[in-house]
Every structure is written in structure tokens, then in C-alpha cells.
Amino acid sequence: MKNRNDPHRDASWILPVFIPHLGCPHRCLFCDQHLTSRTGSAPAPEAVRSRLETQVPRCKPGKGTRRQIAFYGGSFTGVDAVLQREYLLAVRKFLARGWIDSVRVSARPDELNPERLAFLREHGVRTVEVGVQSLSDRVLEENRRGCTAAQALEAIRNVQAAGLEAGAQIMAGLPGDTGRECVATVDALCGVRPDFIRIYPLLVLRGTGLARRFLRGRYRPLDLAAAVALCAAMLARFRNASIPVVRIGLHHEEGLPGDRGGVLAGPVHPAFGFLVQAFLYRQALLRVLAVQGEPVPGGLCFRIHPGDRPLFSGHQRENLRMLQAITGTGNIKVVEDPQMPRGQVERLEPRATTGKACGVPAPAPCLWRVQDACVTPGDP
Numbered sequence: 001m002k003n004r005n006d007p008h009r010d011a012s013w014i015l016p017v018f019i020p021h022l023g024c025p026h027r028c029l030f031c032d033q034h035l036t037s038r039t040g041s042a043p044a045p046e047a048v049r050s051r052l053e054t055q056v057p058r059c060k061p062g063k064g065t066r067r068q069i070a071f072y073g074g075s076f077t078g079v080d081a082v083l084q085r086e087y088l089l090a091v092r093k094f095l096a097r098g099w100i101d102s103v104r105v106s107a108r109p110d111e112l113n114p115e116r117l118a119f120l121r122e123h124g125v126r127t128v129e130v131g132v133q134s135l136s137d138r139v140l141e142e143n144r145r146g147c148t149a150a151q152a153l154e155a156i157r158n159v160q161a162a163g164l165e166a167g168a169q170i171m172a173g174l175p176g177d178t179g180r181e182c183v184a185t186v187d188a189l190c191g192v193r194p195d196f197i198r199i200y201p202l203l204v205l206r207g208t209g210l211a212r213r214f215l216r217g218r219y220r221p222l223d224l225a226a227a228v229a230l231c232a233a234m235l236a237r238f239r240n241a242s243i244p245v246v247r248i249g250l251h252h253e254e255g256l257p258g259d260r261g262g263v264l265a266g267p268v269h270p271a272f273g274f275l276v277q278a279f280l281y282r283q284a285l286l287r288v289l290a291v292q293g294e295p296v297p298g299g300l301c302f303r304i305h306p307g308d309r310p311l312f313s314g315h316q317r318e319n320l321r322m323l324q325a326i327t328g329t330g331n332i333k334v335v336e337d338p339q340m341p342r343g344q345v346e347r348l349e350p351r352a353t354t355g356k357a358c359g360v361p362a363p364a365p366c367l368w369r370v371q372d373a374c375v376t377p378g379d380p
Helices: 033-037 045-058 081-090 092-096 114-122 137-142 149-161 180-192 209-215 224-240 272-292 306-313 315-327
Strands: 012-018 066-072 102-107 125-133 165-172 196-201 245-248 263-265 300-304 332-336 344-350 358-361 367-369
Touching: 012 045, 045 081, 066 125, 081 092, 081 114, 102 165, 114 125, 114 149, 125 149, 149 165, 149 180, 165 180, 165 224, 180 224, 196 224, 209 263, 224 245, 224 272, 245 272, 272 306, 272 315, 272 344, 300 306, 306 315, 306 332, 315 332
Parallel strands: 012 066, 066 102, 102 125, 125 165, 165 196, 196 245, 300 332
Antiparallel strands: 300 344, 344 358, 344 367
16 A cells, blocks of 8 residues: 555556566576565456456556556566567556556666667557666675666656656665665656656565575665664655655565565565654754754644644654653644645744644754655664
8 A cells, every 4th residue: 555644655556467577587696586576476367458458447446546467576678678568558448448548668778768668658658767776886785786877867867758757776785785775776867857766675485585684694684763764864865856756665564574474584564664754854854853942831832734644643652752752741732734735833922821733843944854854764
């Protein structure tokens, strides 16, 4: 499910078809798509058609939601051209009947030349997700990606030039990445401006080359707190550049958070994306308090957008407890204002004697955007 607390979430309804490792020329150090997709092998085109005939008519996405079928898990443009065509023909009638609007695929950067993209466009593909992972050549080489940063940037430009929507998938915590490489990757992507981003913290999956390295003591994954802070820094930079981040961490139904047996180590959490967003919100609250100083008698009061209430409280009320601990007051009120922009926090003066929860804005300016709250992975 999509995170309803994310104002930058993707407005697409996506029915995934997993084709694990299909089209991939080799196995990357960290990868096991059979595990992450819970799919043993790629389905035949006829099996895809039969499944869609059952599922698509029953699905009722919200009004105005773009409906897509997505081929995930391999590198679609690396699949044999005949098989590519058969997969795309399997979904053609759903396009013709208006049951879906378009198709999306994921692919390696080195398999996205103009000719292959033109073929995709002719067959109803409108979105291409590029497996960037990192834009550090040293990190890419250490993780056996088999492609370069220059190829990844060229792939995004090629997708854009073909008139298709370009997405970029990146990872945090890769071997050889100190965190600085992640931030540099974000800054480089902001330069080419893909249409959306997915951020995945690296997990150590059983049976992978990374698992063997981990068991020999040659790799230490990010712990949960470090992964949250790093991904928050990445998210903040993308938001400052107005580039939507549509996913942070694996979907719960993608298997890993609910089934730790396949994961040896790493920052596993079923609400990882929410933790990242709540971390940014916590930084914004801290900066509001830093501007205002000590709370006035009567406690604290903030104005927020109604949709930000869960982020204000934080995971298991962590943000609220933080406010109570550092200010010494349990009297914390919130005014929900639909006119308040998502992701902004304003402190108000409490009105303890008027019967109203809060009054006018506090004397000093204290309006903060959440994306301003965390811009370096070293932030507390």
C-alpha cells in the first residue's frame, strides 16, 4: 500500500508482474529477486494474460488514478526481443479496452538505448524505472553492477528524450558507500531531474554474494537508526529539488519485512518509509523550538496540515515524547489547518485563558518546511 502520509506519493495504481532476473546479464552482489518478489520464475506471457483477465476487472482504483501494469524484477529491455513483444501483446487488450492506461517496466541503465525505448513506446509503455543504485563508479564496481554512472545518467536522458516518464531506483548502504556517495548520487540525479525516485536501504539477503561477505565479517550493514537518518537526508534533497520520492523501503507485501528468515541483516522495518518522514518532521520541530527558545507558560501549540498529524506524533508517538522530554511540558496542543502546506510546521502562542486551543503565531518567525530540516547524513 502507498503511504498516505507522504505528500509526494505516486498517484498511480500499479498491478505488478514479477519477472525475477529475466534479462539480467549477471547477478549483482546484493541481489536475489526471487526472494524479494516471492516469485520462483518468470511467468509465461499466456500466464500473464490469464492472471490479468481475472484481476484487472475486479480492481477499482480511485477516480483520476493512473492505472498501470508493471514488469518488475528483471531488466525488461534485456529480455529477448520476441519475448518482450509477447509480454507486451499479452496486455494489449487491456489497453485497448481502457482497463489500464499504460505499462511501466524496470531496466538496467546499459540496456536503454533509443531503439529499445522506441520499441517500448510503440507497445504502450509510458514509464521506465532505471536501476541506478549509485552514481559512484567505485561503488558500482564493488557491487558488481556491470555498468557505470555515466551510463545511468545517459539512460535517464534517453528515456526523457523518448517522451517517456523516467524513474530512478537508488540504494542506501551499499558496500563502499560511506553516505557521502549517496548524497552525491542524489545531487547528480537532481541535475538530470527524473520524474520520480525510489530509495531502498540495502538488506543482506541469504544466498547472495553480499551474504557471504557479511558472514566473513567483510561487510557491516547500516543499522535502522543510521539508515533512517541517511535516507532522510536523501529525501530532503529530492524534496528541495521538487522531485517526488514515491517509495522508501520495500513494500511490506514484497515479503522481507514480514519474513525475516530471508534476511541475514540490515534495516528491516515494515514502516521504514514512515520512520524516514517522521525523522524529518522531528528535525523541523527541533528547529522551531531552537528559534523560539523555552516554551511560554501554558505549554506548546503548533499549526500543521491535518494530513501531517501522524508525522507530528511520530512512530509510536516518538516525536511527541521527544517534545515533552526536551521542553518539560506535557501540555502540547495542535491546530489542524487544511490551508497549511503539507510538511510545514508553525508554532503558535497558547491561549490558556480564552478557551481556545491556540492563538496567534508566536512572536518570532517559526515556520519550517520539513525538507529544510535534514540536509546532511550527519544530522542528529
